[in-house]
Each structure stands twice: as C-alpha cells, then as structure tokens.
Amino acid sequence: MADATRSAPLQLPVGPIGRHGLGSWGVGTLIATEAALFGYLLFSYFYTAAVNGKGWVLEPTPPLKLALPNTIILLLSSVFAWMGEHGVLQRKRALALTGFAIALVFGAIFFAIQILEWQAKPYQLGTSSYSSLYFVTTGFHMAHVAIGLLILVALFGWTLLDYFSPRRNLSVSAGVLYWHFVDVVWLFVFATYYLSPYLGFGT
Amino acid sequence: MREADYRTPHFGADSVEHRSRLLELWETSPGIKGFFTTVDHKMIGIRYIVTAFIFLALGGVESLIMRVQLAGPNGTLLTPEQYNDLFSTHGMTMIFLYASPILSGFSNYLWPLLLGSRDMAFPRLNALSYWIYLASGLFLYAGFLTGNGPNDGWFNYVPYAERAYNPGLNQDFYALGMVFLGISTTVGAANFIVTAMRTRAPGMSLSRLPIMIWGTLTASVANLLVIPAVSLAFFLLWMDRQYGTHFFDNTEGGQPLLWQHLFWIFGHPWVYAIVLPAMGMVSDGLPVFCRRPLVGYAPVAISTVATMVLGFGVWVHHMFATGLPAVSMSFFSGISIVIVVPSAIAVFAWLATIWLGRPVITTAFLFFSSMILLFVIGGVSGFMTASIPVDWQLTDTYFVVAHLHYVLIGINVFPVIGAVYFWFPKMTGRLLDERLGRWNFWTMFIGFNLAFLPMHVTGLLGMPRRVYTYGPGMGWDTLNLVTTIGSFVLALGVLLFIINVLKSLRVGVPAGANPWDAPTLEWAVSSPPPAYNFAVIPTVASRHPLWEARLGTRGARSSVDQGMLLDTGKETLGTSALNAHPDMVLEMPKDSSAPFLLAVGTAVLFVGLLLRQGVTVSIGTAIAALALLFWLWPRQELREREAAHG
Numbered sequence: 001m002a003d004a005t006r007s008a009p010l011q012l013p014v015g016p017i018g019r020h021g022l023g024s025w026g027v028g029t030l031i032a033t034e035a036a037l038f039g040y041l042l043f044s045y046f047y048t049a050a051v052n053g054k055g056w057v058l059e060p061t062p063p064l065k066l067a068l069p070n071t072i073i074l075l076l077s078s079v080f081a082w083m084g085e086h087g088v089l090q091r092k093r094a095l096a097l098t099g100f101a102i103a104l105v106f107g108a109i110f111f112a113i114q115i116l117e118w119q120a121k122p123y124q125l126g127t128s129s130y131s132s133l134y135f136v137t138t139g140f141h142m143a144h145v146a147i148g149l150l151i152l153v154a155l156f157g158w159t160l161l162d163y164f165s166p167r168r169n170l171s172v173s174a175g176v177l178y179w180h181f182v183d184v185v186w187l188f189v190f191a192t193y194y195l196s197p198y199l200g201f202g203t
Numbered sequence: 204m205r206e207a208d209y210r211t212p213h214f215g216a217d218s219v220e221h222r223s224r225l226l227e228l229w230e231t232s233p234g235i236k237g238f239f240t241t242v243d244h245k246m247i248g249i250r251y252i253v254t255a256f257i258f259l260a261l262g263g264v265e266s267l268i269m270r271v272q273l274a275g276p277n278g279t280l281l282t283p284e285q286y287n288d289l290f291s292t293h294g295m296t297m298i299f300l301y302a303s304p305i306l307s308g309f310s311n312y313l314w315p316l317l318l319g320s321r322d323m324a325f326p327r328l329n330a331l332s333y334w335i336y337l338a339s340g341l342f343l344y345a346g347f348l349t350g351n352g353p354n355d356g357w358f359n360y361v362p363y364a365e366r367a368y369n370p371g372l373n374q375d376f377y378a379l380g381m382v383f384l385g386i387s388t389t390v391g392a393a394n395f396i397v398t399a400m401r402t403r404a405p406g407m408s409l410s411r412l413p414i415m416i417w418g419t420l421t422a423s424v425a426n427l428l429v430i431p432a433v434s435l436a437f438f439l440l441w442m443d444r445q446y447g448t449h450f451f452d453n454t455e456g457g458q459p460l461l462w463q464h465l466f467w468i469f470g471h472p473w474v475y476a477i478v479l480p481a482m483g484m485v486s487d488g489l490p491v492f493c494r495r496p497l498v499g500y501a502p503v504a505i506s507t508v509a510t511m512v513l514g515f516g517v518w519v520h521h522m523f524a525t526g527l528p529a530v531s532m533s534f535f536s537g538i539s540i541v542i543v544v545p546s547a548i549a550v551f552a553w554l555a556t557i558w559l560g561r562p563v564i565t566t567a568f569l570f571f572s573s574m575i576l577l578f579v580i581g582g583v584s585g586f587m588t589a590s591i592p593v594d595w596q597l598t599d600t601y602f603v604v605a606h607l608h609y610v611l612i613g614i615n616v617f618p619v620i621g622a623v624y625f626w627f628p629k630m631t632g633r634l635l636d637e638r639l640g641r642w643n644f645w646t647m648f649i650g651f652n653l654a655f656l657p658m659h660v661t662g663l664l665g666m667p668r669r670v671y672t673y674g675p676g677m678g679w680d681t682l683n684l685v686t687t688i689g690s691f692v693l694a695l696g697v698l699l700f701i702i703n704v705l706k707s708l709r710v711g712v713p714a715g716a717n718p719w720d721a722p723t724l725e726w727a728v729s730s731p732p733p734a735y736n737f738a739v740i741p742t743v744a745s746r747h748p749l750w751e752a753r754l755g756t757r758g759a760r761s762s763v764d765q766g767m768l769l770d771t772g773k774e775t776l777g778t779s780a781l782n783a784h785p786d787m788v789l790e791m792p793k794d795s796s797a798p799f800l801l802a803v804g805t806a807v808l809f810v811g812l813l814l815r816q817g818v819t820v821s822i823g824t825a826i827a828a829l830a831l832l833f834w835l836w837p838r839q840e841l842r843e844r845e846a847a848h849g
Contacts, residue, residue, distance in 0.1 A: 011211045014788045015842020022324050022401055022777065022789065023843075029393035029427060037431035040468070044439075044450070044461055052456045125448055129456035132448035136439065154832065163837050163844035167208055171837050171844075 016170040018089075027174040031181045034144070038185050041137045042192050048129050049202035058123050058130050060203035062194045066120070070113045071190050074145075077106030078183040081152065085176045088164045096164075100156040103179065107149050114142060134193060141182070141189055148182045151175045207842075212767040212776075212788060217738040221770055228773045229321070229735040232794055240794035242326035243734060247333050248312025249630060254337060255305035259616075260701075261344075262296035263694055265289050274687040276675035286671035287354040288373075292347045294357030295377070298477070299384060300340050302615050306480040307332070307391050309622055310419045312630065314395070316725035316732060317413050319404025319741040321775035324397040327795050327834065328390050334802030335387035339380055342809060346376025353377035356669060358470065359440075361451035361462045366444040375813055378441040383809045385434035392423035392430070399423075402775065403783040404724065406743035406761070413723055413746075414497065417504045418483025421511045422476035429476075429515075433469035436462055445815065460525060467518035475514040478610065479507055481618040482549060482578075485571045488618075488625045489553055491721040492568035493560025496747060496754070499552040506545030513542040523594045532591055539589030546582055550575060565719075566640030570621025573648055577613025581606060584659065599669075602662025608655045620647070620700060627704070628718045632730045633711030639703045647696030654689025657682045722747035727763040739766035740776045743783075772840070790841045797834035804830055 016023055049056050084099025118138070123131040155175045158164065164172055197203050215221070231241040241247070269289050272278040281289065311329060315322050323329045346352050351372040355363045364374045399412070399420045412420075439450040440462070449457035490497045497503060519527065519535035553575050562568060584606040588594040597603060620643075628634050661682045666673065673679055717726040724741060725732075726749060741763040745751055748761035767776060769788065777787040808823030837844035 010785055011209050012785060012788050014208060014210050015790045017208065017787075020787065022397055025397040025401060026325060026328075026393065029396055033389055033393070033427045033431055036428045037435060040432045040435050040465060044435075044465070047461055047464065048450075048456065048458050051458055051460075056456060125446060127455070129449040129458065132442070132450055132457075136442060136448065136450075150828070154835070158837060158844070165845045168837075168842060168844050171835070 015168075017167050018169065019173045021170045023170045023174050024177075027177055031178070034181065035185070038137075038140070038188065041133075041140060042188060045133050045137065045192055048133060052129070052202070054203065056128075056130055057197050057202040058128065059121075060197055062197055063120075064194060066113055066117045067190065067194050070110055070117070071186065073106050073113070074110045074183050074186055077103045077110065078180050080106060081176045081179045084155070084159075085169075085172050088159065088169050088172050089166050091166055093159060093162065096159050097156060100152055100159060104149060104152045104156065107145060107152065107179075111142065111145055111149070114138065114145075137189055137193070141186055144182045144185070148179045151178060210788060212769055212785075214766065215739065215768045216765050221768060222733070222738050224770045225735040225738060226733060228770070229733075231734065237794060239799045240330075240796050242322070242330050242792060242794060242798075244311050244315050244323045244326065244329055245630075245732065245734075245736075247329050248308050248310075250333055251304055251308025251311055251336070254333075254340070255301050255308055256701075258296050258300040258340065259305070260697070262293050262301060263697060265293040265296065267690060267694055269293065270687040270690045272671065273673075273683050275684060276673055276680055278672045281671060283671045284354070287669075288347065288350075288352045290669060291353040291356050291359075291377075295343060295353050297611065298357055299381070300336075300343070302477040302611060303388060303473075304336055305615075305619055306419065306422075306477065307336075307388075309484070309619070309626070310395060310415075310480060311391075313626065313725060314398055314416065314419070315402070315736055316629075316728065317416060317723055318398070318402060319407060319724045319737060319743060320398075320402040321736045321740075322402075322791055323394050324402050324789075325394045327792050327798050328394050330795070331798035331801055332387045332391035332394065334799055335390070335805065336384065338802050338806040339384035339387060339809075342383055342806065343376065343380035346373065346380065351376050358466055359462075361440065361443075361459045362453060364440060364462075365452050367452070372813070374444060375441060378437040378444070379809050379813050381437040382434045382441075383805065385430045386805065388426055389430050392426035395419055395423040396427065400780045401777050401786075402789070403778050404741045404743045405766075405776065405778055405783055405785050407778075407783045409781060410501070411743060411746045412504070413483070414486035414500070414503055414507065415480060415483035417507045418479040418481070418486075421507050422479045425472045425476050425511050425514065429469045429472045432465045433473075436465035436469070439465075441812075460522070463522050463525065464518070467521045470521065471518040472511065472514045474610065475511055478614040479510065481574075481615050481622075483507070484618045484622045484625075485553060485574055486549070487723065488567060488621060489571040490556050490560070491625075491719050492563045492565055492571070493556050494563065495556065495560040496722075496750075497552060498555035498559060499548070500746065502548050503552045506548040509545040510542060513538055513545070517542060517589075520589055520594065523591050524598045536589055536591050540586065543582065543586050546578075550579060550582075565624070566635070566637055566644050567621045567624035567719075569641075569644045569648075570617050570624065573644075574613060574617045574621070577609055577617060577651075580656075581609030581613045584609060597662060599667055600662035601658050601666045601668055604668050605655050605658035605662060608658075612651055612655070617647075623700075623704070625719070626725075627707070628711075628714030629725055629730050629732070631708060631711070632714055633707050634714050634718060635703050635707045635711060639699060639706070643696055643699040643703055645696075646699055647693055650689050650692030650694070650696050652689070654686045654693055657685050657689075661686070717749065722750035724748055724763070737763070737766075739764065739768055742766055792841060795834070797830050800830035801827055801834065804828075 080099045081103040084096045084103060087096025087099050125132060125135045155172055231237040231243050272280045272286060354373050362368060399416055442448040443450050443452060449455040451457055451459055451462045453459055486497055486503055516538040517535060519531060520539045523532055557572060588597055624635050624640060661679055664678050666679045714730045716729050728736060742761060744759045744761040745756045747754060751760050769775060773791045773793060775789050775791060776785055777789045778784060779786045804823050804826030808820055808827060811819030811823050839846060
C-alpha cells in the first residue's frame with residue numbers, strides 16, 4: 001500500500017521506566033477492586049446500623065487511647081515507605097533501606113497494637129451484628145496489612161540485592177502505592193468505627 | 204541514556220526469516236510442560252471456551268432432568284431435595300460457570316487479534332484466571348457430586364442458607380467456591396481493562412475500537428467493582444455458618460436483607476456483564492453479513508457504556524417484594540425503565556444495519572439476527588417487571604423464569620453460537636458445515652421458543668418457580684408438557700452444534716485468512732493465527748482496516764504488512780490510552796509455571812477452609828505465597844530490574 005500510514009519512527013522506552021509501565025495500571029485495578037471491597041464492608045456497617053436504629057453500636061464512645069496513636073503510627077509508616085521509594089529514585093540505597101525498614105517496623109507495631117485493641121474489646125465476634133462487622137472489617141484490614149508487610153519485606157530484600165535504579169523501579173512504586181492504599185483505607189475504617197459514634201451515628 | 208533503556212524500533216516488511224525468528228520467541232514449549240506453563244492467549248481462550256461449553260452441557264442435562272420431572276403433574280422422578288440441588292446447581296452452572304467464562308474465552312482469544320497486538324497485557328495473569336476458573340468449577344462440582352451442591356437457588360437467600368436451616372456442607376461448598384471463582388473473574392477483568400487501554404495497534408483510537416471491545420471493557424470495569432460485593436456476601440455467609448457471626452441471620456441484629464442488597468448490587472450489573480460482550484459480538488459480526496459497516500457506531504458504543512452506568516442503579520428491582528420504602532422503590536423502578544433506552548438504541552442500530560445492507564444469509568447471520576428478536580422479547584418482559592405493581596404480580600412465578608431465559612439464552616447463547624460459526628474458521632482454519640448449521644439453528648430456535656414462550660403464560664397463570672411438582676387441574680399441565688418438549692428440541696439443536704464442531708474440526712472446508720471478507724484485524728492474519736499473531740505491528744487508520752479500499756476511506760490507509768518488527772525479544776507495543784500513539788516497547792513474559800502453582804496453592808487453601816483444617820490452609824497459603832513471590836520477583840529480561848551488581 002503506497003499511501004499506507006505508518007507511525008513515525010520514535011525512540012521508545014523498552015520495558016517499564018520508573019512508574020511508566022503496565023504494572024502501574026495493574027496495581028491501579030487491584031486498588032480499585034480492593035477499595036470496592038472495603039466500600040461494601042462499610043456499606044454493610046451503615047446499612048445494618050441504620051436498620052437496627054439506636055443502641056446498635058456496642059460502644060457509644062469507642063476508646064481512642066490505642067486506636068488514635070496507632071492510626072498515627074500507620075500513617076508515619078506510609079511516610080517512611082515514601083522515603084524508601086525516594087531513596088531508590090535518588091540512588092541512595094542506605095536511605096531506601098532505612099525507609100523500608102522503619103515502614104516495616106511501624107507497620108508491624110500497628111499490627112501488634114491492633115491485636116491488643118481486639119483483646120481489650122468487651123465483646124466477641126459472635127456477640128452481635130455490630131461486633132461481627134467490627135472484627136471482620138478490621139480483620140480484613142489486618143489481612144491487608146499483613147500482605148503489605150510481606151511486600152515491604154520483599155522490597156527491602158530486593159533493594160538489599162541492589163536490583164533497582166532510578167530507571168528500573170516499578171516493583172518499588174507499585175509496592176509502596178499498595179502500602180499507601182492500605183493506610184488510606186484504614187482512615188475510612190477508623191472514621192467509621194471510631195469516630196462516627198461520637199457524631200451520634202447508631203448510638 | 205543507555206542502549207537497553209530506550210530504542211527506536213525497526214520498521215520493515217514481513218519476511219520468512221523474520222517470521223521464523225518470531226516463532227522461536229513466541230511458541231509455547233511442546234508437550235506436558237507447555238500445557239501447564241503456556242501464556243498464549245489463544246490457547247487460554249480456547250480452553251476457556253471448551254470448558255465453558257462442557258459446563259453448558261452439564262447445566263443442560265440438569266435442566267432436562269428437571270423438565271422430565273415437570274412434564275406432567277405429580278411427577279415422581281425426583282425428590283424435593285434432589286430437585287432443589289438440581290435447580291440451584293443448574294443456575295450456578297449456567298450463570299457463573301458458563302455465561303461469563305464463555306465470553307471471557309472469546310475475548311481472550313480475540314482481543315489481541317482485534318487490537319493488533321501479540322498478547323494480552325498480562326499473559327501470566329490470563330493463565331491464572333483460567334486455572335482458577337477451572338479449579339473453582341471443579342470445587343463447586345465436587346460439592347454437587349458428593350451430594351453437597353447448592354440447594355437454595357443460585358441467589359441463595361438467607362436465612363434458608365444459614366446453618367440452622369441448612370446444616371450440611373452444601374452452602375459451604377457454594378460460598379467458598381464463589382469466593383474462589385471471584386478471583387478468576389476479577390483478575391480477568393483487570394487484564395481486559397489494561398489490555399484495552401494500553402496494547403492497541405498504533406492509530407486505534409477509542410473511536411476505532413470494535414464494539415466487542417467496548418462490550419467486554421465495560422463489563423470488565425463493572426466486574427472489577429461489583430465482584431467484591433458478591434465475594435464479600437458469600438464470605439460473610441460462610442462466617443455466619445462456621446464462626447457464629449450475625450450478618451444475615453435474624454438474631455442479634457443480623458439483617459437478612461443485607462444479603463439481598465450485596466447479592467443484587469453484584470447481580471444486576473452482572474446481568475449486563477454477561478450480555479454486553481455478546482451484544483458486542485452481534486454488533487461486530489452482523490454487519491459483516493450485511494456487507495456494510497454497523498449503522499450508528501457511536502450511539503451503540505455510548506449506549507453500551509450507558510447501559511452499564513444505569514445498570515449500577517437497578518438492583519433493588521429484584522427486591523420490590525421485600526417491603527422497602529416507596530421512595531426507594533420508585534427510584535429503582537424509574538432507572539429500570541430508563542435503561543430500556545440504550546438497549547433500544549442497539550436494537551434499532553442492528554435493524555438499520557440489516558435494512559440498509561445486503562444480507563448474506565449464513566448460519567452465523569441467523570444466530571446473530573435472531574438474537575435481536577429474542578432480545579426484544581426478553582427485554583420487554585424484563586421492562587414489565589420494572590413496574591412495581593406488575594412485579595408484585597409476577598415475582599417468583601414462571602414468568603420471571605421465562606424472562607431470564609430469554610435474556611440468558613437469547614442474548615448470550617444465541618450470539619455465542621453465532622460467534623462460533625463466525626470465528627471457528629479463525630480458530631481452527633476450517634469452516635463449520637453450513638447445511639448442518641441450518642438444521643442446528645432452526646432446531647435451536649424452534650426448540651427454544653417452544654420451551655420458553657408458553658412459559659410466560661404458565662407464569663401469568665400463577666405457577667410459582669422452584670417447585671418440584673404441581674397438582675393437576677390448575678391449567679399448567681399442557682403448558683408444562685409443551686415446555687418439556689421444547690427443551691428437548693433445544694437440546695437436540697445443541698447436540699447438532701456439537702456434532703458440527705467435532706465433524707468440521709476434521710473435515711471442514713479450509714477457511715483461509717478471511718473467509719467472510721470481514722473488515723477487522725483478526726482476519727488479516729492466517730487461520731489459525733501464528734503464536735505471535737502479527738508479524739509486524741499493524742497501524743490502524745480507520746474502524747475497518749480491511750475494507751478501506753471499498754469504503755473509499757479518505758487519507759491515510761491502515762497497514763498490516765509493514766510496521767514495527769519488534770523481533771529482538773518477546774516484545775509487543777504499548778500505546779497511549781486515548782489515541783493509541785506508540786508509547787513503549789513491552790517485554791512479554793515467557794511460559795511460566797507460577798500461575799498454575801498459584802492456582803494449586805489457592806485450591807488447597809480453599810479445600811482447607813472448607814474442611815476447616817488449619818494445616819491444609821497453611822500449606823495452601825505457603826504454596827500460593829511462594830508462587831506469588833516467584834511470579835513477582837523482578838526479572839532482568841522483563842526489564843524489571845538492573846543487571847546483577849558485583
């Protein structure tokens with residue numbers, strides 16, 4: 001075909017460069033579907049609360065003594081994960097390793113405190129629909145924290161092996177993005193279970 | 204800037220040496236190893252299609268047994284319990300194990316060919332979605348075969364499904380199996396979305412996408428967002444049953460209606476997810492036999508998306524009889540009526556295409572065009588139940604059963620069989636027998652309508668659904684007998700189809716690359732296509748790359764014999780999301796055992812959960828985690844990491 005169109009020769013990146021690659025889209029779809037999952041969990045909370053009416057929430061003033069500092073610890077862990085990513089981008093491996101390590105430790109502390117928080121609750125999984133929702137929703141989040149921690153371990157190990165560079169680091173940006181997601185979701189769970197009763201919802 | 208990071212791809216023409224280089228890079232390794240490790244979308248697509256048809260046959264046999272039971276009053280072939288097992292398993296099979304996977308199969312096979320690419324965006328994920336589909340299907344059927352199939356209908360209402368009323372393992376098989384299957388659907392949806400957005404041929408802007416891509420893309424976005432609702436619902440049900448939680452039982456503040464909300468928030472968008480891709484098949488296939496482009500491409504594409512958007516707001520019409528507030532019902536009734544508009548746009552576009560074209564009557568044309576009629580019948584009977592008073596009259600009667608079969612058989616099975624007649628030559632290199640095809644079509648069409656058209660009347664006369672038998676003298680006897688006869692005629696038609704496929708595989712007329720003289724890219728490659736699909740990456744200049752000369756397309760023409768060679772590795776082209784400009788060279792993964800191992804690990808995990816064996820759960824989790832680590836380990840050949848440092 002003489003007049004066939006043809007894309008002009010261009011210099012193209014080969015494989016993922018930085019965040020630019022299909023992997024970022026893949027993580028995006030994962031986050032979308034996971035966000036929907038938490039959306040349905042919170043929908044279940046608000047629906048069940050609305051139908052049951054006053055007195056459904058077993059703790060009208062959920063204690064924040066552990067939960068609030070723990071929320072801050074989780075958010076800080078996100079900041080350190082971000083620091084680790086920037087260590088990779090700036091070719092500062094020590095910074096990267098430090099960032100991932102602290103993020104990992106803070107994440108693990110969150111996990112441990114959350115277990116204490118569970119033990120301190122005056123109700124169990126099977127006490128009522130409220131307690132079932134509380135434990136299953138925070139449990140789903142804990143499972144995501146656990147997976148996120150494994151991802152941080154992998155990122156730490158791969159950085160230790162010096163796999164990444166300012167160009168080749170999609171695994172890092174994808175993994176850290178997932179960790180941010182786990183932290184942001186917690187804010188919604190926290191606001192629903194710990195803060196909304198103070199506004200009078202379901203109490 | 205290092206050489207390895209950026210490159211200007213070589214342009215050139217197709218040649219024999221070039222093709223042999225590509226074949227070496229792309230061909231799946233032979234034998235048993237290749238069987239378990241292949242990531243070739245064409246092999247995966249065909250597996251999906253074959254597996255889904257096997258489930259269709261199983262579901263069909265189940266329905267025939269039920270129809271014998273219901274042929275006359277006071278049937279004694281089945282006990283009430285067996286009947287419960289059968290109708291529930293029939294629904295589960297047809298809706299979850301056939302209707303959606305069959306479309307995934309076609310999309311898996313066709314997408315890279317339609318898009319001018321060499322594989323899906325995530326080939327290993329594609330393999331995973333098949334293995335999980337197969338494993339979860341076997342898991343669900345293991346329940347049925349051990350007498351533990353679902354037995355509360357496919358939508359499984361609580362509190363019947365709670366342990367107090369249903370103490371066996373039936374519901375645990377079903378609940379866990381559905382969560383398991385959800386993984387397959389979700390990863391498949393993610394793969395379709397990224398594939399459609401990032402791996403199109405240069406020039407294939409969004410306005411040049413085949414409608415089938417629009418259909419599956421729209422369905423995939425919906426699946427990504429609604430599968431979690433049903434997976435969560437089934438998981439919570441399992442928790443209720445096994446760990447004494449109170450989500451859906453009516454004690455301690457549990458809410459049985461929460462199940463219905465979560466189920467139908469998923470369920471109604473899902474209905475569109477299992478028809479929109481099939482409607483896309485008709486939108487792409489029918490015009491080929493009308494010898495003209497589809498009338499109203501843009502309205503049809505937009506109404507595909509609009510149907511889905513509205514489809515998120517209609518779920519409560521399944522719950523009109525549950526005593527919800529009138530305001531809520533009015534809203535959902537309104538949306539359920541409005542959703543008729545985009546569907547009607549598609550119907551008029553197809554009719555106009557036939558009207559303005561010069562139809563060539565082939566078997567595929569018959570299946571595609573008859574779908575329009577069946578769609579209108581199924582659509583109107585659905586639209587009737589959008590009206591609340593009518594719904595109250597008809598709910599839980601056979602009218603609804605007739606409606607949903609017009610939708611699922613009319614808008615899924617008929618287009619799918621048409622699609623087999625249309626694309627079988629591409630997949631196998633041989634045409635299906637047209638003479639047998641006519642017998643196949645007319646038997647199915649007559650049988651289907653004989654079975655399900657009178658069923659509307661059965662419902663209007665008040666026969667409730669899900670009853671294992673009925674007494675004589677209520678005016679239902681003859682109608683039920685007719686339905687039973689029709690269902691056997693329909694089954695005979697499906698049998699003729701299977702015979703045609705098996706026969707044509709061996710002795711069908713060789714097809715050549717483009718037996719139907721069709722316009723889209725999949726017909727530009729040989730039948731069956733080589734492992735790498737396209738020797739050079741095509742460039743697309745219009746919606747109908749192979750019809751440009753006759754349509755007198757102005758300006759530049761598409762090119763399929765010259766383009767980027769990309770033969771220095773297992774590579775294809777990544778393009779920008781909106782305009783499909785060349786954006787990056789994609790390094791594609793080779794055969795991998797990770798997807799299979801991950802599916803095995805997940806299967807072990809689910810068996811462990813079912814039996815509540817901690818050890819089995821741990822083993823499964825460990826296998827899955829290791830497989831995932833192996834999968835995600837950054838690889839140099841995929842440019843995910845730098846060369847090992849010394």
